[in-house]
Amino acid sequence: MRSTMMDYPLTLVRFLERAGRYFPDTEIVSRMPDKSLHRESYGDFYRRARALAAALTRAGLKKGDRVATLMWNHYAHLEAYFGVPVSAGVLHTLNLRLHPQEIAYIVNHAEDRFLIVDDILLPLYEQFRSQVNFERVIVVRLTGNPTPDGFDDYEKFIAPGGDAFTYPTIDEKDPLGMCYTSGTTGKPLGVVYSHRSTVLHAMNVGLADAIGTPSGTTYLTLVPMFHVNAWGAPYINTALGIKQVFPGPYYDAESILDLMEREQVGLAAGVPTLWMGVLQALEREPKRWRLLPGLTLVVGGSAAPEAMMRAFDRLGITLLHAWGMTETSPMGTVSRLKPKLEKLGEDQRYAIRVKQGLPALLVELRVMANDKEVPPDDQTMGEIEVRGPFISGGYYKTAPSPEKFSPDGWLRTGDIAVVDAEGYVKIVDRSKDVIKSGGEWISSLDLENFLMGHPAVAEAAVIAVPHPKWDERPLAVIVLKPGQSATPEQLAEFLRPKVPKWWLPDAYVFTDAIPRGSTGKFLKSRLRDLYGKGAPSAAGKAG
């Protein structure tokens, strides 16, 4: 017996057509370089996205050809988010925070054919121009400056319009977009999203137990659009006719808060460091901005500290914690309280809200140690593995490695977590950072957080060092606050009531600064190079 259902592919065409037909008046607001606000309607957006698709097709784009973007968040990037895929092209968003050499590597690896760049970022493009070979470079003029010679002007490129454009036949498994992981170790790896995965991910984001933005909400997309589909927001927001606001190149707290107040934003998405800046500005000038009551901030990319969550709550602003990665499109989990948990005491509720949460509807998640699932006891650590229709099962032009995929085909995320009895996962470390001591695991992150609670400690990083008997043991690298002092014995004493005895670091190294990577995270690989063979003679022993 066969189903009688239509064979109807899940493609982005449906989303674009719905936006253009049913929500032509909805606004898209973008901050421009001169700080003015650019406004276009969904009707304009629809025509321009189709005009872009038509122009790319005229320029010779074939199904699966990559069109790179090097842009901040604004209307033209949104047009590319739709215009490229509906022409059967592949949207490859380049991360402008990477080193130019790395961008060049990624462009060449992906074999990008066209580039759409906004003119604020032309100087960045110039830094890797000689190492790449785009067939055409199309410049979005945000500044008002003329287009330099040798480039296409975006407005002229799309000027013929798309009224006569007809969508090519697209299979739902056809590629739609690409994003490279920003691996701190090894070369970046390319993930290729399909129309199907993008539609399913967007719908999953739209469910009430994920983000579930109601129709009347104004949504501020601070997550960079070059960062994993801006968490899927541009797709689902467009499909549902939700008003979208983009910050352009302005990520300072004042610009963000001005935008939130002016457009009466109800939902915004970004990384913790961004929200930390916003929080500080609000605490500095509590009466300056009149924000929409009920404002919710989606936070992901790294863990949101509980203190920040509490501080925002005091201001009537709710943080909603989510977790994911390039390979998961990215929404893997969201930490909403189950209805029954709303009755818990305040401390318990925060303890859950700061966890990474429950898996999204179409995401299967398990936490594995020694080839089996860890018990849901909130303390046994294992690696998060996921699978689902919007999870990557491999990398572009790269053979799948057992380090990245389990023998039965689950993605190994590299995140070490515990699971509680309710099923909430909490990430405690990265797999390469966790310390494997005597068959048990020690969370370097937990140790760091505890150490940074010591009044004399400014920064703390904990790494594994080899040990003849225990395999690995923890070593702590400490930066003291100016004018403060602490001995290894004092630090061990401070830790003792907080962690199991065998977690106490074997050694402490005192230094002036901990090396950090481009995203601001500790460069533990560098620390392992420096101290990975054990503490230098200057270091103290304790424990």
Place this chain on the structure above:
Amino acid sequence: MRSTMMDYPLTLVRFLERAGRYFPDTEIVSRMPDKSLHRESYGDFYRRARALAAALTRAGLKKGDRVATLMWNHYAHLEAYFGVPVSAGVLHTLNLRLHPQEIAYIVNHAEDRFLIVDDILLPLYEQFRSQVNFERVIVVRLTGNPTPDGFDDYEKFIAPGGDAFTYPTIDEKDPLGMCYTSGTTGKPLGVVYSHRSTVLHAMNVGLADAIGTPSGTTYLTLVPMFHVNAWGAPYINTALGIKQVFPGPYYDAESILDLMEREQVGLAAGVPTLWMGVLQALEREPKRWRLLPGLTLVVGGSAAPEAMMRAFDRLGITLLHAWGMTETSPMGTVSRLKPKLEKLGEDQRYAIRVKQGLPALLVELRVMANDKEVPPDDQTMGEIEVRGPFISGGYYKTAPSPEKFSPDGWLRTGDIAVVDAEGYVKIVDRSKDVIKSGGEWISSLDLENFLMGHPAVAEAAVIAVPHPKWDERPLAVIVLKPGQSATPEQLAEFLRPKVPKWWLPDAYVFTDAIPRGSTGKFLKSRLRDLYGKGAPSAAGKAG
């Protein structure tokens, strides 16, 4: 270039597993024949649904085999909703309101192999038992009476449990369920849903611009579970861990309101006649029930009168209008106001809310007349055609007919509608009832509604009669209120300011009662038999 996304099928297994794993404490509440409330947890439900799947597999069920249900809405029906599909069986819900002969026809046409029946409905089964041939009939004992000889007891059937049950391999296009249309003309036609269509439909229902039930809501499913998947509610509610309440066999207003009060229902779904009864009970005893503030009633199946919507609003209860049919899984449209329309005046808002609304995200909808889309002028009529991943493209064991499907593969719904400038569709008639006069269409429904506004008219039905010049002309069949009178001339005078001149009926027939079908709708086919050749001599002419 190919996407790197996993090849992961959309099946109901994901929904069931999520419910069992993450929401084991959520309640499922069912009204029993003795009016007591049966409570089971999602944990119980999960184990029992899997136990049913295991038992069916042991009983020899093969992929695609049909398992019929003849049940009211309760826990066991929900168990079948999941247990049958995850064993790769096909859930065939039988409509207990049909004539026993018709049920027998449907069972035989679908070649149902097993039947799960609740013991309240055993007497109904006995009425067609001799005409069908189930391999096993499994009885859910709700009354406490013993299982009669020759039947399987449901509890004994599933008693071995499903702990060792492993899901068979299911392709997302494999069939999951069946439902027959209750055509007033011709034989019932079978629609076969797939796992894919069911998952996509459920997720679409879960979006905020469709139903979008928030996690903490208690949902009362009054739509019969034998009626088009109970509008998808059991699927999405289970996946999201939403508390579900079922009325069992009790559909009287008092039982419904008692249940709503006791379980503090936030969302309920049912047909207009049901809500009309509830409204009358509330107006009769306004202080009797303490319902949850913000209660929302989803209404579909037929159009909700504006007066009812207004009356509920006065009680603080919101009606949400939706439209669909067996072939559309069923959610086709939902009439939510776009944010900008919230600012309209009260009358304008009601005028939109009583329309059928905007198409669901994954539904493509067009209104066609003379092979092209009608203009969005809110007055040109055409037939609604739809396509999408949960729309049927045919019928079981039936060759597709041009009457049901357009040459380019859209489903022709048989509903005649107009579209306004915002894209909202409003159904004005059924295609077989609309009157085609001189190349233009006249809505029989509109004429009926206007005529029923006349103080002397109790009921009015309008049908087409052949006309040598205009092809068809309207004839009105009128039932006067007791002791009242009206002449054809008076009725025409009453209609004149309300409709175009050429809409005025050519003739009026006065009768004692209008024949109705089993669902309470006018039997226009019978009227056409009686009067379709023109008005009898007793009828009056006017116009």
